[in-house]
Amino acid sequence: MGGSRRDLTAELGIGSHYMRAVLLLPQVLPTQMCVEVEVMVPWSFAQRSPDLQMKGTVTFDCFLTAPKDELTIKAYTVPRYSEELNLTHRVPGCKLRALREEVRICEVPTINVSFQRDVLIQIVNGSKVRPYILRLEHNNSGKLPSSNHKLTGESNYTISHSDIVPCLCVQVWLSDYRDAVRLKACPFENMSKYQENTWRKSNLTLRPRSDILTWEFRALCDLSAEISLCWRPNRESACHDIPHSRKNVSVHVHVMQEFQGVMPHPSLCVQVRGDNKTRHTKCPYDDVTVPSVWSHVLLMVSEHSLSNFSLCVLEEGDCVPLPKSASLNMAGYLEEQLLRDVVVHHKCAKVWSPHRNLTGAVLLCSLDEYVRLRWPLAWVASLMITCSILLLLVIKKRELEGCVHSLKKDYSSTGLFQNRRTLLLYSPDHDAFKMLIETLASALKDLPLAVVVDLWHRGDLDNLGPMQWFHRQRLKVVEEGGVVVLVFSKAALSACDDWFQSKPRTTGSMSWKDPHSAFAAALNCVLPDFLEGRSSGRYVVACFEDLFNRKKIPVIFQRVPVFTLPSQLTDFLLTLSKGVHTLPKKSLLKGYSQKISSRLQDAINQCRTEESNLSSKRQWGDLSSETSSSDYNRDSLEVHHLL
Incomplete structure (x- = not known):
């Protein structure tokens, strides 16, 4: 040469x-x-x-x-x-531009990224003989491990949309030459629609020790986020920021940072906010036991000097002067008493002391003593009222027990749903339908329900396979008293028809279009439950009324409650809550269903548009390429009837 x-x-x-x-x-x-x-x-x-x-x-x-x-x-x-x-x-090596243009062994591969059901990465005009290496890496997270995959010029690599983040980059090079020039591309960096995946894959780690709370926030890509201490009076309440505790989060500083001067308390939490949403809320002292008090107030030292000392009440993240506080009816009398307890007697507990003194400190003060001294007659009146209530409870025990239970639990989503395990099974008709299912799953998770859907467990599905993965999730649902929601669509109905025609009681071969979908494999476990009468209380059937006719649902699945969404969302949520049908609960669920319905409507409209486009293409006979990726493109699936 x-x-x-x-x-x-x-x-x-x-x-x-x-x-x-x-x-x-x-x-x-x-x-x-x-x-x-x-x-x-x-x-x-x-x-x-x-x-x-x-x-x-x-x-x-x-x-x-x-x-x-x-x-x-x-x-x-x-x-x-x-x-x-x-x-x-x-x-000279292949990095010399003249050699890359004239010497074949130095050629730089090019790639094509196509967005279909999943994202496909393919080498353009690649060699059919020489092997390539494709590496996936996150451009802004050098310490995270990358993954290498071997390809030839005729093969491609598939990535699920839920696994893509904006900083995901691709490197491709010929593996049979050590000095091969590598192509590096970041095709998703300007796609804001994948930013939510970055938040979903982010992680907040807390490690409490003594009076220091260390924390670390990690994400695959750059994020604009803030972290702060917050106070949550009880599990059903929102967590409100503690003033002056907010910090900007640096995603790439992989070292533990800290809040100093922290007192362990079950109501003290940490939350991360980004894009005007609360992304993470963790309470590291949930298991800490503190003395119970009848009434207490959260104070902050707004000014601290020898000549000037003032307090304010923390109400929903704001520092309100004592005379203007809505939570203290006797603030004029209490201000002097609280100042004496804080400055002289040190009776209030320091929840957070950023400077290791009273400057800017957050204090938790009990009001029991002041209430007993200031209002003895009020206690007598309270005792009389309590006795009256107890008498009424004796007279109408059953009715009042339901009311008390409603007052304590039914007015909070946590009390309603108790984080019940909910497994969503579906068969995706197209990409828009997958987005609709993910919207429904996210809305149910916010109630909160412990939602399990295959879109969020790609790794486990790849490792275990759809059959074993669903079998494991179904056992957890049965053990924890959860519920399996079967969402019917055109693809799901077709899958059922194929299941019945394939004689599932003998080992056979079936093909499904989505290798990650658990619906086809789930039928082997679901149908025996329906045939043998074990479906009651474990299963719920649903469909979207604008996309599927309820009358087409097979008769065998109508043995359990069937709901059309979003018109029957209230009854659907009531069934998932597994509770008594009370008026307070009905009213609360109606509000939740209205919010969820508005979130679902945009996704339903996208599905209707997608189906309209597919229908138009079928009329003109132009679906030769899309049929292989959107309709049932069946690969071999081995089916075993499980008892």
């Missing part, structure tokens, strides 16, 4: 001719070629210039070598009157 030219210096010899030998030796594979060139110089020519000087040049233009190879050039006389000339020539 190329020409290798070296000046040869003459040296006096004996005989009629003076001879030099030049050897060209490669140091690295792929070639083991060796060339020897002999140069004969007449003795008479050498005698004219006895001093050492250039006599001529030798050019050899066709020597096979590889980029970035090392070539050894030796020159010596025959016989050897002087020391050998020993040189090493380094061949």
